[in-house]
Amino acid sequence: MKTQNNILRRQFLSHVAQTSPAPQLIEVAKAEGVYFYTPEGKRYFDLISGVSVSNVGHANQSVVEAVCRQARDYMHVMVYGEMVERPQVEYATLIASLLPEPLNSVYFLNSGAEAVEGALKLAKRYTARTEMISMRRAYHGSTHGAMSMMGFPEGEEWKNAFRPLLPDCKAIEYNNFDELEQITERTACVLCEPLQGEAGVRLPKEGYLDALRRRCTEVGALLIFDEIQTGMGRSGEMFAMTKYGVTPDIVCLAKAFGGGMPLGAFVSSNEIMGTLQHDPVLGHITTFGGHPVCCAAGLAAAQYLIGNKVVEDVERKGALFESLLLGHPNVVEIRRSGLLLAVELGSSERLYKIMDLFIERGILSDWFLYCDTAFRISPPLVISDSEIRECVELIINCLNDL
Ligand SMILES: Cc1ncc(COP(=O)(O)O)c(C=O)c1O
Secondary structure, eight states, rough: OHHHHHHHHHHHHHOOOOOOSSSOOOOOEEEEEEEEETHHHEEEEEEHHHHHTOOOOOHHHHHHHHHHHHHHHHHOOOSSSTTTOOHHHHHHHHHHHHHHOOOOEEEEEHHHHHHHHHHHHHHHHOOOOOOEETTTTTTOOSSSHHHHHHHHTTTTHHHHGGGGOOOEEEEOOTTSSGGGGGOOOEEEEEOSSSSSTTSSSOOOTTTHHHHHHHHHHHTOOEEEEEEETTTTTTTTTSHHHHHOOOOOSEEEOOOGGBTTTTOEEEOOOOOGGGGGGSSSSSSSOOTTTTTHHHHHHHHHHHHHHHHTTTTTGHHHHHHHHHHHHHOOTTOOEEETTTEEEEEEEEEEEHHHHHHHHHHTTTTTTTOOOTBEEEEEEEEOOOOOOOHHHHHHHHHHHHHHHH
């Protein structure tokens, strides 16, 4: 077994492309609920959820059955938006019923970055303007368009080597009311996470999203919310926008939206979305977007969240994590929305050290793209109270040894 695993690791290093010089190299044999296991049977608490994907837990039976059923009926038949495919129609109808009016037209894609690309194109097409504004310390994906919207100057570390990127993009400071003036009649859209994830979990100041909405409406710019990480219950509401009572013109969804399968979407009103049908016709097209098996998985996951009232318990579970960890002398601060927590340790040295302790003791966590002084807690939303307590005990063990 050991030799076989070593061969697999060697093949991984030789043939699976990597983007970091020191991959974790933990082999996954099985994942179930809030855990995954190596072939040697070592158990890890999953505090990343595939980066906010596995909200309904690993190997959720409702999702697994929906995937098998749909794969038996049909998989791929024709590019998106031509044929009537039941899993797409039913999922789009459910999502439209969960989102506030007028967000009732769903364009399915394969990933978060693609959802962002589609939303940006739609905003340019609808407004006939070119300027696109994002927030500093935002992450929206790795394609050229999505990457162009990584805010300046922090995003430069990733963007600089890949220029030229999209023209006419600029970033403003999230939560800065004065900088909203930079949104003008030239602006096609403002792309914003209602609460910033990769910045290290930064919540909106009271009234900020309202003011952003008002400014966009005033100047005729479209407001796009990126709920790729916050959507599907992570923030304690099905969508963070309802937590703050602000409705965008377009919302981007992905990650947990596919129930563990690759699925993204941008959602808007029928009126705005309708512009993709003409001048030019086929304004945005995709071969695999809205794959029936992925839609069946996403639909089953959303129905599971609703049927089992999972989201109703997210805020309480997040607060339990917070209360059990806050007060530890090595915890400087906890920033949190629902079950997305950034536990601030105050230095990257401490953070790197705790990451090693975590791996040794069976916890998979991570830091944030723009914040390497805090570790992430974003477990599957189905985590139980006893699992939270057991996990916190392990975390405290590691904090004690810092
Ligand atoms: C807020 C946000 N937007 C967009 C993306 C990109 O999604 P994907 O990796 O599916 O392209 C991510 C991924 O981490 C994200 O966190």
